[in-house]
Amino acid sequence: MECHDHEDSPKSAQTPFPPSTATSTCCKCGGPTTFAPPPPFSEISPPPIYRPIRAPAINLPPNNPSQQAIILAPVPQSQKVPLVSPPYHFQVPNKRIQSPNDIRRFQESDSGKNFLGFIVALSESIRSRKFSDPCHVSPAISSIVSTLETLIRWIDEIPPLQQASRYGNLSYRAWHDRLTESSESLMLNFLPDDLNSATIELVPYFTDSFGNSSRIDYGTGHETNFAAWLYCITRLGLIMEEDYQAVVARVFVKYLELMRKLQLVYCLEPAGSHGVWGLDDYHFLPFIFGSSQLIDHKYMKPKSIHNQDILDNFSNEYLYLACIAFVKKVKKGLFAEHSPLLDDISGVPTWKKVNSGLLKMYKVEVLEKVPIMQHFLFGSLIKWG
Structure with a gap:
């Protein structure tokens, strides 16, 4: 039976839960209902403890000290990348970060702020755009893509060894050795003659972008080095804003x-x-760029990642969906169990909020973590201090 909500009903103040009778009554207006009233709470069965729904946009694992930092942090803003001009003073970049104080120094420096601003600018450049949308492709961009295609071909030429261990195929070291030996010539493929001396600074960023040959591992620190390599090339003027x-x-x-x-x-x-509380085992930036692509999409929402048809049909156009599809391919079991953070993000109402939350999370969880940033390099293009 339909019941009208009477805000001023005196009974609503007297009995939040009416006594159980044969005919149930509404707790607000006292009229009969078709639903049995809920049982009263007691010390044995207290009311549930509710947490704020999606308060920080990104919910981290319980008791994570970074959570409050992410909630309170301002959303990073894009910045223009300043070009370097001759005379150049290129140098072999070195590691400088060893402590939280070093992290703080980098974050407060012009270089630290501008590097993060570059990441934000890349995110904004792909906002509401599919991969197939037309974009300006300069000769430098074409050359970099060609270089990466060469590295992909090398994998086919260096097959994995048959070995018992689950991780760390030793053939990767042969691939990485070839990368190291060829990296300078790969740089010279797209560097103009007057910038050939920049290889001394660019090569270390480049070779550190694809994993560590000793540990045979890869993570967000290596991915950040690739972003740093792109940033350095942008400072040299080989990548312009129209190329983003x-x-x-x-x-x-x-x-x-x-x-x-x-x-x-x-x-x-x-x-x-x-572990399971990470965004992804290896990557972070594709989730930032991919969420930007989907901002203001008419049909696809964050919860759409649970629709397999959407993943099958649109992963080739949207980076975020491609990442989710890959996670589901390589991990077995319930998505909410092996990827609880990604599952939690799917409940955020808008892609804009997902994107801003991920940018804040990247700053706190990657750029402000000593174990990751202790491998970051500083030279004349990304200055220390």
Whole structure:
């Protein structure tokens, strides 16, 4: 029986839960209902403890000290990348970060702020755009994509060894050795003559972008080095702002294709994985760029990742969906159990909120973590202090 909600009903104040009778009554207006009243709470059965729904946009594991930092942090803003001009003073980049104080120094420096601003600018460049949307592709972008395709071909030329261990196929070291030996010539393929001396600074970033050959692992620190390599090339003027969409839709997508193949063929171990409470075993940036692609999409919402038809039909156009499809491919069992953070994010109402939350999370969980950033490099293009 339909019941009208009477705000001023005196009975609503007297009996929040009416006594159980043969004919149930509404707790507000006292009229009969078709539903039995809920049992009263007692000390034996107290009311449930509710947590705020999606308060920080990204819910981290319980008792994680980073959670409050992410909630309170401002959303990072895009910045223009300043170009370097001659005379150049390129140098071999070095590691400088060893403590939380070093992290703080980097975060407060112009270099630290500008590098994160570059990541945000890349995210904004792909906002509401599919991979197939037209974009400006410069000769430098084409050359970088060609270089990454070369690295993919090398995997086919260096097959994995038959070995008992689950992780760390030793053939990866042969692939990485070839990368190290060829990296300078690969850089010279797209560097103009007046910037050939930049190889001394670019090569270490580049060779550190594809994993560690000693540990045979890969993680968000290596991915951040690739972003740093792109940032350095941007500072040299080889990548301009009109290229940013292609940097994500062509270069980064090709880089992700390469890394997925390296991970699967050589069984790279996740470096610094957070286990089930991590966003992903290996990557972070594709989730940022991918969520930006889906901002203001008319039909697809964050919860759409649970629709297999959407994953099957649109993973080739949207990076976030491609990442979810890959996770579901390589991990067995219930999605909410092996990827609780991604499952939690699917409940966020808008892609814009997902994107801003992930940007804040990247700053706190990657750029402010000593175990990750202790491997980050500093030279003349990304200055220390």
